[in-house]
Amino acid sequence: MSHRWRILQLADSAFPTGGFSHSAGLEAAAQQGEVSEPAALRTFLEGSLWQAGHGGLPFLRAAYAPEAEASTLDRWCDAFLSSHVANRASRTQGRALVATASRIFPEAELRRLHEAARARTLLAHYAPMFGLTLRVLAVPLEQAQELFLHLALRGVASAAVRLGLLGPHEAQRLHHELASVQDAVLARCGPLSLNELSQPSPLIDLLGATHDRLYTRLFQS
Numbered sequence: 001m002s003h004r005w006r007i008l009q010l011a012d013s014a015f016p017t018g019g020f021s022h023s024a025g026l027e028a029a030a031q032q033g034e035v036s037e038p039a040a041l042r043t044f045l046e047g048s049l050w051q052a053g054h055g056g057l058p059f060l061r062a063a064y065a066p067e068a069e070a071s072t073l074d075r076w077c078d079a080f081l082s083s084h085v086a087n088r089a090s091r092t093q094g095r096a097l098v099a100t101a102s103r104i105f106p107e108a109e110l111r112r113l114h115e116a117a118r119a120r121t122l123l124a125h126y127a128p129m130f131g132l133t134l135r136v137l138a139v140p141l142e143q144a145q146e147l148f149l150h151l152a153l154r155g156v157a158s159a160a161v162r163l164g165l166l167g168p169h170e171a172q173r174l175h176h177e178l179a180s181v182q183d184a185v186l187a188r189c190g191p192l193s194l195n196e197l198s199q200p201s202p203l204i205d206l207l208g209a210t211h212d213r214l215y216t217r218l219f220q221s
Contacts, residue, residue, distance in 0.1 A: 049185050051201050057145050
């Protein structure tokens with residue numbers, strides 16, 4: 001099967017990985033009045049993209065290396081995600097991804113990842129599991145990185161709609177307008193190694209860490 005069809009399938013909102021149950025900190029930011037203006041929401045979305053680039057794309061690149069080991073990448077990611085909310089969300093999404101992929105695609109390596117996640121020999125953090133899964137599915141690295149950024153933006157934009165911060169058409173227009181930011185993030189962060197991991201938008205991380213203390217919650221993070 002051509003990897004192009006697999007990319008389209010993985011990008012489809014019908015692909016059940018549970019990503020839409022997370023807001024990447026937007027719900028907490030909204031309840032604390034940090035994204036009440038359109039400009040602030042746009043800034044939040046841009047910051048989320050840069051977070052995904054600096055904190056996620058290095059794991060995808062490392063997962064494509066010939067010597068890549070799932071357990072090593074998983075431990076790196078666990079140490080990197082110091083916020084308990086972000087860490088929990090990453091593990092939840094990573095386990096959902098490998099569980100879904102192992103049921104849909106025939107590659108034996110995906111079943112082994114899923115079995116390790118079920119046995120808790122892997123924490124199965126999202127970014128390394130995403131890279132390993134797409135490598136197994138023979139998706140070229142750059143296209144895997146593009147998909148990772150697309151899903152990151154789509155997830156937060158979708159959360160904004162469900163939180164009533166944007167209408168569906170506004171969200172899609174903003175998604176289109178942020179394509180240049182996605183290009184910039186990919187160009188800057190695509191070549192980064194694990195030694196260059198960072199979180200360039202610490203306020204997003206701090207706001208997200210307060211999620212468990214919200215009075216009402218629609219999302220898991």
